[in-house]
Amino acid sequence: MSKYSDITPEIYNLADKIKKNCVIDPELYTKYEVKRGLRDISGKGVLAGLTEICEVHSYTIVDNEYVPCEGKLYYRGIDVEEIINGFIKDDRFGFEEVTYLLLFGELPSRKQLDEFIKQLEFYRQLPPSFVRDIIMKAPSKDMMNTLARSVLTLYSYDEQADNISIENVLRQGLQLIALFPLLSVYGYKAYRHYHFGKSLVIHPPKAGLSTAENLLYMLRSNKKYSKLEAKILDIALVLHAEHGGGNNSTFTTHVVSSSGTDTYSAIAASLGSLKGPRHGGANIKVMQMFDDMKAKVKDWTNEEEVAKYLSDLLNKKAFDKSGLIYGMGHAVYSISDPRANVFKQYVKSLSEEKGMQEEYALYEMVERLAPEIIAKERKIYKGVSANVDFYSGFVYRMLGLPVELYTPIFAVARISGWMAHRLEELNNGGKIIRPAYKSVSKHRPYVDLKDREEKIEQ
Structure with missing residues (x-):
C-alpha cells in the first residue's frame, strides 16, 4: 500500500481517541426528544419544508390516527x-x-x-x-x-x-x-x-x-x-x-x-x-445478498430452506452479518412500495425473455416470506414490504448492466x-437550512500545555 492509503499505527491510536471520546449516551436522544434521522419511532418524518414536486403517500388519517395504507x-x-x-x-x-x-x-x-x-x-x-x-x-x-x-x-x-x-x-x-x-x-x-x-x-x-x-x-x-x-x-x-x-x-x-x-x-x-x-447503493446489496442465498440454499423452491436463510440473515448468521434483509422495508412505505409494485409487473416478462424464471420465482418467494419472518423476530412499528431496490438490481442484471x-x-x-x-x-427564496444540534458536553476549564499529563496506556 502507498502512503496515501496505508493506515499507520499512529492513525489507529488516534482513531481510538475518537471511538472513546465521541460517544453520546443513546438515552439522551430520548431525554431531549431528538428524532434521529429526522424521523419518529413510527417512521414519520419531521416536517422540514414544503414542495409541489412530489408526494410520497403511505398513510391515511382516521379519527386523528395515522393508518398505514397501500x-x-x-x-x-x-x-x-x-x-x-x-x-x-x-x-x-x-x-x-x-x-x-x-x-x-x-x-x-x-x-x-x-x-x-x-x-x-x-x-x-x-x-x-x-x-x-x-x-x-x-x-x-x-x-x-x-x-x-x-x-x-x-x-x-x-x-x-x-x-x-x-x-x-x-x-x-x-x-x-x-x-x-x-x-x-x-x-x-x-x-x-x-x-x-x-x-x-x-x-x-x-x-x-x-x-x-x-x-x-x-x-x-x-x-x-x-x-x-x-x-x-x-x-x-x-x-x-x-x-x-x-x-x-x-x-x-x-x-x-x-x-x-x-x-x-x-x-x-x-x-x-x-x-x-443506505440510499442509492442499496440495490447492489440486494444483488450480493441473493448471490449468497443462491449459493447457500440448495433448493430454491424449498420454502423451509429459504425461510431458514432469511432467519439467519436477521440473526447475523448469514451474508454480511448485518442483521438486515436487503430490499425489504422503507423509511416511509409500510404496506407497499408502489415503485416495486410497478416494477414487478414488467420483471416477470423480462425474466421470461432472458430465461431467468427460476430466479424470478425465488425473488417472489423472498418477497412473500420476509415480512412474516421479520414480524416474528423483530419488534416493528410499521409494516414491512419490498422496496424498489428489491427488484431493480435484478432488472439491471437481466439487462446485462455492470x-x-x-x-x-x-x-x-x-x-x-x-x-x-x-x-x-x-x-422560493428560502432561508439557509440550519437545523439545531443540542450540545450535551460538560463545560470544563482550559489546561495549559505545561500542566497536562499524557495518559499512556500500559
Missing part, C-alpha cells in the same frame, strides 16, 4: 402508475415526459415534448477533449466518484457557473440531465480499460433515441438492444426520477442549494449522498428530481 407516489399531483400506463399505452418512452413534468409542473403537449427532447439532444455533447482530458485521467474504481468529479469539473467549462438565476440554473440543469448518461457510461468504459485491460470503445449518443435507448446503445459494444429491454430501463428511470424532498440526496440538494452555491457543487453533494449503501453502473443509473434518473427541487428552492 403506498402511492405522485409526481406533481399525478399518480406515477397512471403516468406509466399512459406512455406504455401509447407505445412510447416516458422519462423525458416525466422530466418535463417535474421541472415545469405540467404535462407537455406533443409539440412541447418534441421541442424539449430536441433541447436535451442539443445539450447531449461534452466539451471538446473532455473525455480524453478528464474522464480518461486517473479513472476511479467507483463510478459515482467519477461522476461527481466530472460534474465538478464541468464548472470550469461554464462561463456563468456561479450565476444562480432561474434561467441559468435551468440551462445548467438541462445540460446535466442530458450529459449524465454519457458521463456514467464513459466513466465505466475508462475504468474497465485501465483497470482490467478491456477494449476501449466509445459510442457517441444517437439522435432520435430516448435516454434509456441511448444508455444501452452507448454501453454495448454492438449497440444492440431489444424493445422490451429499453422499455423496462425507461420505466426504471421514471420510477427513480423523484421521491419527495425528504430523501437523503434530495434533502442534500435543498440544504446545499439554500446556501446559494453553484449548481455543480450542489449536484456533486447530492451524488455523494446517493452513493451510500454492477458498477447500478447507482450511476439511479443518478441518471434522479438528476431530474434534484434539479426540480433546486429550482424550487431558489425560486
